[in-house]
Amino acid sequence: MAKSLGPVKRKFSPWTDPSAVPFIRFENITKRFGDFTAVDNLTLDIYEREFFSLLGPSGCGKTTLMRMLAGFEEPTEGRILLQGKDISGVPPYRRPTNMMFQSYALFPHMTVEKNIAFGLEQDNLPKGEIAARIQEMLKLVKLESFARRKPNQLSGGQRQRVALARSLAKRPKVLLLDEPLGALDKKLREETQFELMDIQTNLGLTFLIVTHDQEEAMTVSDRIAVMDRGVIMQVATPAEIYEAPNSRYVADFIGDINILEGTVSTTESALGAPGAVRIDCDGVAVAVEQECQAVKGDKVAFAIRPEKVRISPDQPADTSFNAVYGEVWDIGYLGDFSVFLVKMADGRIVRAAQANVSRLVDRPITFGDMVWLTWPLDAGLVLTR
Amino acid sequence: MASVSQTQAANTPNPARWLVVVVPYLWLLLFFAAPFLIIFKISLSDTAIAMPPYTPVFPGFGAIRDYISELDFENYLFLTEDPLYIKAYLSSLRIAVISTFLLLLIGYPMALAMARAPSSLRPTLVMLVILPFWTSFLIRVYAWIGILKPDGLLTLLLQTTGLLDPNEQIQIFRTDIAVFIGIVYSYLPFMVLPLYSALEKMDNTLLEAGSDLGCPPWKAFWKITFPLSLPGVIAGSMICFIPITGEFVIPDLLGGADTLMIGKTLWTEFFGNRDWPLASAVAVVLLIMLVVPIAIFQNQQKKVV
Numbered sequence: 084m085a086k087s088l089g090p091v092k093r094k095f096s097p098w099t100d101p102s103a104v105p106f107i108r109f110e111n112i113t114k115r116f117g118d119f120t121a122v123d124n125l126t127l128d129i130y131e132r133e134f135f136s137l138l139g140p141s142g143c144g145k146t147t148l149m150r151m152l153a154g155f156e157e158p159t160e161g162r163i164l165l166q167g168k169d170i171s172g173v174p175p176y177r178r179p180t181n182m183m184f185q186s187y188a189l190f191p192h193m194t195v196e197k198n199i200a201f202g203l204e205q206d207n208l209p210k211g212e213i214a215a216r217i218q219e220m221l222k223l224v225k226l227e228s229f230a231r232r233k234p235n236q237l238s239g240g241q242r243q244r245v246a247l248a249r250s251l252a253k254r255p256k257v258l259l260l261d262e263p264l265g266a267l268d269k270k271l272r273e274e275t276q277f278e279l280m281d282i283q284t285n286l287g288l289t290f291l292i293v294t295h296d297q298e299e300a301m302t303v304s305d306r307i308a309v310m311d312r313g314v315i316m317q318v319a320t321p322a323e324i325y326e327a328p329n330s331r332y333v334a335d336f337i338g339d340i341n342i343l344e345g346t347v348s349t350t351e352s353a354l355g356a357p358g359a360v361r362i363d364c365d366g367v368a369v370a371v372e373q374e375c376q377a378v379k380g381d382k383v384a385f386a387i388r389p390e391k392v393r394i395s396p397d398q399p400a401d402t403s404f405n406a407v408y409g410e411v412w413d414i415g416y417l418g419d420f421s422v423f424l425v426k427m428a429d430g431r432i433v434r435a436a437q438a439n440v441s442r443l444v445d446r447p448i449t450f451g452d453m454v455w456l457t458w459p460l461d462a463g464l465v466l467t468r
Numbered sequence: 469m470a471s472v473s474q475t476q477a478a479n480t481p482n483p484a485r486w487l488v489v490v491v492p493y494l495w496l497l498l499f500f501a502a503p504f505l506i507i508f509k510i511s512l513s514d515t516a517i518a519m520p521p522y523t524p525v526f527p528g529f530g531a532i533r534d535y536i537s538e539l540d541f542e543n544y545l546f547l548t549e550d551p552l553y554i555k556a557y558l559s560s561l562r563i564a565v566i567s568t569f570l571l572l573l574i575g576y577p578m579a580l581a582m583a584r585a586p587s588s589l590r591p592t593l594v595m596l597v598i599l600p601f602w603t604s605f606l607i608r609v610y611a612w613i614g615i616l617k618p619d620g621l622l623t624l625l626l627q628t629t630g631l632l633d634p635n636e637q638i639q640i641f642r643t644d645i646a647v648f649i650g651i652v653y654s655y656l657p658f659m660v661l662p663l664y665s666a667l668e669k670m671d672n673t674l675l676e677a678g679s680d681l682g683c684p685p686w687k688a689f690w691k692i693t694f695p696l697s698l699p700g701v702i703a704g705s706m707i708c709f710i711p712i713t714g715e716f717v718i719p720d721l722l723g724g725a726d727t728l729m730i731g732k733t734l735w736t737e738f739f740g741n742r743d744w745p746l747a748s749a750v751a752v753v754l755l756i757m758l759v760v761p762i763a764i765f766q767n768q769q770k771k772v773v
Contacts, residue, residue, distance in 0.1 A: 188677035202681030
């Protein structure tokens with residue numbers, strides 16, 4: 084249903100290969116806590132070496148899903164396959180997964196070294212190998228000089244690195260990261276995101292990350308699963324999720340978007356383009372060049388990202404469709420971007436973002452100005468769900 | 469943190485703050501230091517058939533030199549000469565060590581179970597631990613006599629359940645076993661509560677992290693739970709060990725003639741023999757013996773903080 088986004092440039096996309104065998108498979112997983120269904124008949128495949136994100140608001144079941152993979156919770160129904168083997172009933176201490184906890188869960192009575200060594204000691208590795216692995220991990224997270232410190236003598240960022248080193252030390256097949264960067268400030272978070280991606284690529288591991296931060300998921304992931312109330316709404320690459328969300332929920336959850344509810348007035352190609360639809364959004368005529376299953380009379384939503392809306396004080400040549408006239412009601416100046424909130428005569432607000440490409444303190448469009456918002460046929464999309 | 473508030477206190481001389489510091493020290497001076505000095509002075513005196521039954525009595529400032537010359541350490545010397553006292557000290561320490569160990573053995577699983585109980589249940593469990601305090605300690609120890617005596621409830625219970633021949637009786641009353649039972653019963657809340665507070669604070673995700681890293685639960689207990697509860701173990705052990713060493717009531721009521729404890733010896737010297745100086749010497753030595761573990765305890769606490 085989604086319009087083609089052009090050829091996929093990335094080399095790594097096993098999910099497009101029908102012969103690829105998934106590394107982790109959640110098969111019809113349901114998890115109930117009493118009356119509450121945390122995960123509802125969910126099926127999901129994750130491939131080897133993938134950086135996969137579970138994204139959703141708190142309470143959507145993403146953490147429960149991860150905890151079931153780690154072995155802290157058992158699914159009520161369904162099964163989890165790791166490399167084709169059912170791992171139900173295998174206790175966490177026998178699973179080849181390691182987890183980086185949201186609270187880091189560092190052992191407060193052990194030094195950084197001892198924390199990293201903990202998992203290795205459980206495997207009864209020879210002393211020399213443990214020492215070598217500790218050094219390797221300390222180097223990886225750049226904490227060589229902090230080996231003898233206790234966790235409470237470290238900063239938040241350093242603790243997060245120790246937690247990462249500890250969870251990587253055993254070279255798990257899958258690394259689970261539960262809101263790993265939540266406690267860090269923005270700058271450190273961004274830095275760490277890129278470091279995580281480097282580590283993941285260099286070590287060739289499969290990462291499963293749980294987050295409610297869509298920016299974080301967009302930055303680090305190969306694919307994202309957007310979850311809501313125990314079900315997956317969409318699984319796709321960050322670009323697909325952003326440019327071609329499959330539902331109002333996903334569109335609204337990821338980034339900023341204008342959503343206008345309307346009715347399909349015609350599916351014929353009034354504009355000569357194949358597969359175009361016209362939607363009547365309470366007086367706003369919209370034409371979208373998109374193949375969709377909607378037929379005349381269907382209630383659908385038209386969605387368009389603010390940065391794809393053009394704003395201009397001049398009336399466009401054709402105002403019969405994809406044109407909105409209104410008053411600049413508010414302006415959000417973000418430095419790199421300005422977001423204009425344009426109020427139509429009936430009170431609905433459409434947002435348009437404009438890159439601030441020139442250095443001007445006074446922008447040509449200001450509060451109270453009457454403006455025209457226009458967009459091309461392929462800028463928006465029709466959401467049927 | 470502490471040093472900051474100290475410097476602030478030093479920079480701003482606040483009378484109210486000063487008072488806050490002085491009051492507890494005054495209290496200690498009045499009810500600890502002063503009585504201790506009196507006892508210490510008595511311990512250096514000699515017995516006399518008089519009222520008070522010792523000399524010299526403070527005679528006024530003129531005779532202070534004579535007075536001091538009459539004080540000596542002969543009571544302390546006597547403590548080393550008669551093996552009774554050393555035996556009593558050692559026996560007290562033995563009973564205190566064994567009791568503390570038993571208390572840990574019983575109290576730790578209890579505290580752990582309480583800490584792992586659903587959080588809605590925990591206040592009730594804490595209440596149940598404290599509940600015995602609503603009855604006088606002495607009455608509860610007396611109640612144990614009724615249970616432990618040869619024709620008591622324990623014998624009756626074992627006879628009716630058929631575990632004991634109807635002609636036999638349980639012979640533990642007036643033995644060390646009865647003393648251990650009494651001590652463990654009486655001091656259990658003092659062991660459980662500090663252990664519980666240490667275990668309850670523990671973050672459960674630490675155990676999950678341990679398990680995630682390949683550590684099975686039984687090993688995780690010794691590697692994670694126990695080391696993290698050590699402050700509670702030390703606090704509970706000290707709170708029990710120190711008073712048990714000087715315990716008088718339980719060995720007196722439940723113990724036999726051969727149950728030797730320093731508290732009992734002390735009582736006998738004071739009230740039986742009316743040898744106040746010797747009794748004072750016994751008390752002073754006991755105090756010094758107990759100051760050592762307290763010092764260790766304090767030191768540990770500092771390390772933890």
